Amino acid sequence: MLYLLIILIVLGVLVAVFSLIFRKKGETDEIIQAGSSCSTCSGVDPQCEQECMMEAATKEIEYYADEELDAYRGRPSDAYTDEEAEEFSEVLYTMRPDEVKGWNRSLILRGINLPDQIKDEVILMIEGK
Numbered sequence: 001m002l003y004l005l006i007i008l009i010v011l012g013v014l015v016a017v018f019s020l021i022f023r024k025k026g027e028t029d030e031i032i033q034a035g036s037s038c039s040t041c042s043g044v045d046p047q048c049e050q051e052c053m054m055e056a057a058t059k060e061i062e063y064y065a066d067e068e069l070d071a072y073r074g075r076p077s078d079a080y081t082d083e084e085a086e087e088f089s090e091v092l093y094t095m096r097p098d099e100v101k102g103w104n105r106s107l108i109l110r111g112i113n114l115p116d117q118i119k120d121e122v123i124l125m126i127e128g129k
Contacts, residue, residue, distance in 0.1 A: 092122065
């Protein structure tokens with residue numbers, strides 16, 4: 001029984017060593033390139049969106065001149081007054097359409113929920129319609 005356990009451990013170590021030695025350099029390059037293509041995510045492919053969100057979570061959070069919105073961290077999306085939702089609208093309409101997707105990611109990473117009042121507008125801008 002002891003011999004069987006030793007053989008299994010040795011085989012496991014050999015497999016680990018061989019997989020490190022024979023790992024193709026191109027595999028890691030593909031992973032890096034896949035993560036850098038977030039600008040091509042259309043919102044249809046959930047895997048692409050998930051990879052981009054994971055990549056964004058490892059980077060420093062980008063602010064879009066909207067630091068005042070941090071006061072709404074943790075608030076449910078249906079709990080905003082119209083005046084508070086207007087603060088989000090003001091930020092939204094001061095940015096270029098290609099920045100909206102990044103702004104939405106920034107809000108998500110900061111724990112800020114979009115007000116229900118402007119969600120449709122944000123979705124339409126992200127989809128480019």
